[in-house]
Amino acid sequence: LGRPHRVRGVVVHGAKRGRELGYPTANLHADDLGVVPADGVYAGWLIRPEHAPDDGSSKRLPAAISVGTNPTFHGVERTVEAYVLGRTDLDLYGEEVVVELVERLRPMVAFEGIPALLDQMADDVTRTAQVLGVPAPAASAQAPRAADRR
Template structure:
């Protein structure tokens, strides 16, 4: 899949396309229906399928005072868009100036003149143009006047609950720590991505060395607690003869037993004390929440719980459970 970072990267000889547009935050199951229709229509007509997305998220531009975090980073969003079979994605820089374009100005400049849209595919909740004044009805009218077809995909609801697939639903589930529920809406395991940094090395002293990620720049981090998951190293990471996808017990929170204040994501790769992951960008996939974060009455109780967390993680992930480390936290 080609990625065009800005209008100036779109090839002049692109030819006609089937296009769709949206933030696609999380690329959840509802997004996937729209994207699949875009790809299918393009293949049937022998045209190029293109998704137009925006970075940063409009909410962070219009309401910078709000603590808004994307479900997935742009890197992960593009990776997920690529998995749908799209030929290309156009990433437009969203600024206050860009936001002043009317719905007609946006459609004319980007969909018609830049992408040569033969057909535009969109969901029922489509909004575009200044003040989000453009909707699906606007797009149909613009298609008639500017010469492109429009296909509107009706909202698809979860058959179990009747609720429409949405980024809002994903956010609600993650806020409650329900990563398994979020995975159902997303159609894949929720993940965070970040660079491994030096921590306090408490885990190493306890026999459970962890890869530490600061929780302020990872994507949408779920509620504090302990999770079963996977730590995924980049393909270019040093080859140590093992898989780049490693089973992990993941702790999210401030380490209340040690009176911590900084919120972190810490991943212990089961049975591994030899990994040197510092300065690597890793992905942590969160499969299931084991428990909330607890302030334990001393290190021995914490060690007992950590051993149980590791055993449960291994069972959930279907991997062998490592032996409990024969260490204790130094006193004094």
């Protein structure tokens, strides 16, 4: 991508499906989605410019980012959503954040079902950690693989 693309926006409530899937995402209400690069899945960072942590927690969080309409769920609205690796506890609603897209991993895909999407997302998370040079989240922090949910 050359210089990483950045999208700034306020975190809004999405379809709430992500939490159930095990991958809660921060959905961005972007100032200008027109400048977002092609639909797909990216490795990148979620940056919290207004977050002044006194606990030493980071302003830059590693994230797997989805840009598109979520065709598996027949969505129509184009969204930018960031899953912060291994974090199911973050509450970012109403916060202004910046999403930095470092590397495009793959196109957006309309999967036949949720198990296939979950297997792919687990792989996306592993590859994101590799690209960013951070440890992959512990298995316990990850969503169950599709095979474990049957």
